[in-house]
Amino acid sequence: MTRVGVNGYGTIGKRVADAVAAQPDMVLRGVAKRSPNHEADSAVQRGYALYAADSDRLGEFEHAGLPLAGTLPDLLDSVDVIVDCCPAGVGARNRERYASHDVRAVFQGGEAANVADASFTARTSFETARDADTVRVVSCNTTGLARLLAPLDEAYGVEKARVTLVRRGGDPAQTDRGPINDIVPDPATVPSHHGPDVRTVLPEVDIDTAALKAPVTAMHTHSVNVSLGAAPTADEVRELLARESRLFLIPEVAGIDGAGKLKEYALDCGRPRGDLWENCLWAESISVSGTDLYLFQNVHQEADVVPENIDAIRAMTTDIPVDESVTRTNEALGVGLGGRLGEELTPNGPVTADD
Ligand SMILES: NC(=O)C1=CN([C@@H]2O[C@H](COP(=O)(O)OP(=O)(O)OC[C@H]3O[C@@H](n4cnc5c(N)ncnc54)[C@H](OP(=O)(O)O)[C@@H]3O)[C@@H](O)[C@H]2O)C=CC1
């Protein structure tokens, strides 16, 4: 059993903690939190051992009536891997602390690529991360792009990818974010950080990205154009992508026209927090003109990196092959949206190691 701790119990941290706890080969030793707020209380209610990230604030936890198992150094002494889910930039400051406790560390995509030995998605970088001491799971948008571009590059070659990202303004609980009545180029310059970030996991892929922020909280939307090295039919592309376990091709018959219905579907299917771990691609948006592919996909920013964090832990600590890790993670979480509706899109079944 791999012993895992989570430092930073916010949007990503609480989901990673639940995902670790769901794995048959991992044990969650505890979570570290800075403030004794509602998220700290929910960790206790879930039965997770709670550690104070900041030893100066022990009294605040006591005052709030939240029982502590110790402080962050105690958690670090009891784990093989710490998953840092602190706000962007805090992870880099924590790096030396983890090293001094001789603990392997997984960082998140808000950190610069040089925070870790390797950047990671399971689809692109499992072997690169093998046995690494530190790994950075790339950001939600980058994860979504890498999952899409990797199979396209393998099957046809990607000559050039051009992606416009309409990013959600903030997460649902982030009341201090915006815009609230505008759509804002962010940044107004091209490329946005996503293109260079994709190249940390797919270095050979030529990609330009432009990004905007919109007054929504549920998901990011990508408008994708890829110039391919071949001219497949749209049906061939649909079948290729439908066979990827972390891509959900939304069948037209599902009647899902946007993030609202996607989230509703996830909640109705019993997904925790309505999480969509898969990229969600509109099947009918997949169009090919000559060698140019066009499509729309949505990415649930709070969720898609969660299975990747689990696979990163296995890459660092075991010799399990990538397919086995991905299957184990998917089964433990329930990745694989679509049920019967998606069957027509995968006549040859899901992708396997033999493909
Ligand atoms: N939210 C998203 O959509 C995505 C985020 N990411 C990346 O994941 C990382 C985490 O983001 P996110 O979950 O959104 O952040 P949140 O702000 O939701 O959560 C951060 C957590 O870290 C805690 N924290 C703050 N400072 C410290 C500290 N010094 N030591 C320990 N804990 C601390 C916070 O606690 P407290 O409240 O007490 O301050 C909070 O629990 C970032 O790198 C981000 O870029 C990646 C993909 C998507």
Ligand SMILES: O=C(OP(=O)(O)O)[C@H](O)COP(=O)(O)O
């Ligand atoms: O990793 C994310 O986005 P990104 O892929 O655009 O960097 C998360 O949605 C966090 O984005 P934020 O920096 O707007 O909070």
